[in-house]
Structure formats: C-alpha cells, structure tokens
Amino acid sequence: MSAEALSTGAGMAAASDEATLAAAARARVQKRKREVILGQVTVLFVIVAGWQVAALTGVIDPFFFGSPWGIVVRLYDWMLNGTAYGSFWLQIWVTLEESILGFIVGVVSGIICGVALGEIPYLADVFGPYIKIVNALPRIVLGSIFVMWLGLGLPSKVLLAAVLVFFVVFFNAFQGVRSVDRNLISNARILGASRLQVVRHVVFPSAMTWIIASLHVALGFSIIGAIVGEFLGSEKGLGLVIATAQNTFDANGVFGAMLVIGLLALSAEWVMAKLEKRLLAWQPKGNGDSTIQGL
C-alpha cells in the first residue's frame, strides 16, 4: 500500500516534471518569437528613420533619393487626386488584371505543353532544341514586338507576362513528368489504367509538386511582365506611372509605385502559399518548413 502510494507519488512528480518542462519549452519558443519580431521592427525603423533623417539634414539629396515622408505624401496625393491617367486605383487594377491574366495563360499553356512533351518523347526530341533557343533569348525584349503587334492596350502586356510565366512552368512541368516513379506507372498500367488514366491519376499529380514549386517564381514574373510591358508602351498601369515619375524626376513617385507593387506581390505570394498548402496537403511535414518560413 505504501509502496503503491510511493509509486503513484513518483508518477505524479514525473508528470508534473513533464508539464513544467513542456511549459518551459513553450515559453522559450514564445520568447524567441517575440525577439524575432522585435528585431524585424527595429531593422525597419532604423532604415526608415535613418533615411528620413538623412534626407532632412541634407546628407542625401531628397530630390534624387526621395524621403519616406515624401513617399507617403505622394501616395496620398495620388489616392486623393488620381494620376494623370485617371484614378490611382484604376492603375493598380489595370496592372493587376494584366498580371493575373498573363499568369493564368502562362501557367495553363506551360502545364499543357510540359505534360505533353514529357509524355511524348518524340515531341520532346523534336521541339527540345527550339525551346532551348527561345528560352535563351532575353524575352523581355519580346515586349517591344508585342506592343507593335497588339498596340498599347491590355493584350500586349498579358502576352509578355504569359511568355515569361510559360517557360518557368513549362520546364518544371516537363521535368516533373519525366521524374515520375516508373513503378507507379507500371503498377497503374497493370491494374488496368488506360494511358489517359495514367496521366490523370499518376503523372499529373506527381508532376504537380514540381509545377507548384514553379508557381512562386512564375507569379513574380507575371508582375514583372505586366510592368515592363507598361514601361514599353501603354495608356494605363503602374508601369506607366513609374515611367512618368522617372521622366519628371519624381523620386518619391518611383518609390511610391514600387512600394505598391511590392505590396501587390506580397499579397499574391500569400494567396499562393495558402493554395500550395491546400494542394500539397498530402505531403509529409518536412523539417524544411521552418527554414523556408525564416527566409
């Protein structure tokens, strides 16, 4: 009886030990999180405040380098009074629309071509060299051609964004299809799958890991495509806003538009991360997650 009481006592002591250990570990994790956030805020503050002070005291010339306050004022002015080509929101929407359409066109065509060439070696052998040649070209320059062909409107920007996106997605889809586990394909065939079923149930989902990895880069490219397209010739859009600011030596305007584009890209990236998490829910939780988050 007393021995039993002793052992349960020891058990409880062990349990409370466990609890305190766990609590301590949690506290450590929390503390670290707080420290990281504090560090991040400090870095931002030092840079912004340093820039502002330097601009005020004349260490750097605000005419060429702008100043944080100047950027805020410029953005506020745009939002209130609009730009030379209509409301600021319209410019944002135009760029966003071009990026999204370009992204969709590029991703869909990239996946279709990548899977087709990956599945049909003859096509891959025939088209391989040409795709490499086109990929080696500085594709941004194609934007000039597209503006000449399609005019200053939306289609030329969509096409440029789509071309940039296409190659990233295409190569990943192709590689993904090529690296499908042969045993999985053999097994599906023996189980009675037709060629189309093999592609649908085995090849495509397997390549999806690769394709999704490419979408992050593709997203960035779609925004770059839209902005550069607007730079090269357009009637609306953030690219045009930047080009105009550049021509009038309005540094605050360039930085302000840049900031907005950055925010757009960040929120798109956030949506993409959510999507990726959903699509790849089946994957085992790797150790790599934390480092990716850290970056």
Added chain:
Amino acid sequence: MTDTGPAPAPMASGRQGSATRTDGAGGVELRNVTKRFVTPTGAAMTAIRDVTLTVEPGQFCAVVGPTGCGKSTTLTLAAGLEMPSAGSVRVSGEPVTGITKGASFVFQSDALLPWKPVLDNVALGPMFRGMNKAEAKERARDWLRTVGLAGFEQHYPHQLSGGMRKRVSLAAALINEPSMLLMDEPFSALDVQTRAIMSNELLTLWDRQKPSVIFVTHDLEEAIGLADKVVVITAGPGTVKAEFEIDLPRPRGDVQSIRFNKRFLELYQQIWEALREEVDEAYARTSRTADRAQAAGGRV
C-alpha cells in the same frame, strides 16, 4: 556443369491437386525466352537467355538467383510490360501481347500513390476497370479490413509503417482478384519480424483466391517457406539452372517455425548447393569488374 542440376525432389502425391485452380486461369508458360535491352549508348545487354519456365494455375513459384540475373525481367515479361526478344510468353494459355489481363504486381518499393489516402489507393484497381467510385471504395474498405487496416482508410501512405504500407499494396493488388500475382522482392525492405508476419499473411490471402504466384526473392528461406516450387536462375544473363518441388505440407502454418522442419533443411541444403555456384560466379564477376575499374582508374 549440366543444365538440369541436382535431381528434383520427389513430389508429394495429392498436394498438387489441392493447389490447382479449377478454371485453369493464371498459368504462366515461358518458352525459350530471351530478353535483350539496348542501353541508351547503343550497347545490347542480355538480361535473360533461353528461359523455359512453367507455373501451373494456382501454383506458388519462387524464383531465386544472384543479384542482376534477370529475375525481375522475368516478371515484367509475364506482366506484359516488356515483350520478349525471342521465345514466347503465354499466360492462361494466351500469348502475351500487351499488359497481361488478370495480373497484379507487388513491387519492392510500395507503388502507392503518395497523394491519395489509403482507401483511394486500394480502390484504384476496380476504378481503372470501370467500376463506379462508390462501389470501388466499398470494396476497398472490405479489403482494408481483410488485411487488418480498418480505421486507417483516410491515412496517407507516408503516415503508415513499412509493414502497413505493404499490406495496403497487397490489398491493392488482390482487390482485382488476379489469376496471376507477380511479386518482386516484396518484403525485402521490411525488418525481419515484420517480414515473417507478412509472409504468413501472404499465404493466408493466397489461399483464399489461389492465384498463381511468381515470387522473386534473394532469400532462400523465404522462398522455401512460401513456395510450391523454387526455380534457381544462373548468374546473368539468367537462365533456369534447376527447379525444385517443395513438398512441405500445406497449410504451412508459421513460416518462422517451418525452418526447423527436417525436410525444410534438406531442401535448403539441396537448393543452396545449386544457388551457391551462381552467387559465387556473380560475385567474382562484380569483383573482376571492380578490379578492372580500379586498374583503369589507376592508369588515369
């Protein structure tokens, strides 16, 4: 060295009858089969040469041989994944021209789709054959219960242990009620205990449907414990060196304890005699190749 090897063990009377399926489906007949592969550099490599092998319907045939002797090639030929360069392959009396009907394959690595839950993986076979989704899933559920995985339907393969994944593979292979089951070192990645358990379960499952089985392994004990017939393949290019009828009574019961059976040990000794030369030969070849590589490396 003769091709026939040691005399086959005498067959126990009556046993063969109990192992035979009545419909005659699933019998495999390889006659003078040669398979050559052409490597991407254009060199031809003979994987198996002049193999003649018969597996009766419902018979459990184990194939043993040294590494790289073309054991797996035999399976891909029977499955119709590859066509023979010479000779003929017949399954259930029909010549093989494409993917063999009524065949199932269990791979060394479990060929499960990592992005589908266990239930969907098992339901793939019937679904590919045109069964509607709900019905296929219902059957898959039954099969998961049969292999002792009820309650794991929605787990992903990576969430299961190696042994459990192997059970899923077995369920996925057997749900199509194959007349021929092809197994390529299915248990070699498992630990010894799990392997013994899986061997017993395989025999139980096999007994229910009695498909003919070709079971490739490098483990002689496993081969004798499971099979009706053990075929020894020579060092590559592989050809049949000898066949041994395993006249141990069925049901075999515990595969672990049958190894202490006197007859088991006799058979083991006989087959090992035949196998050892080939293993030595294969080993000598690889070490010669290694020596050559080293010598070549030395010159460079």
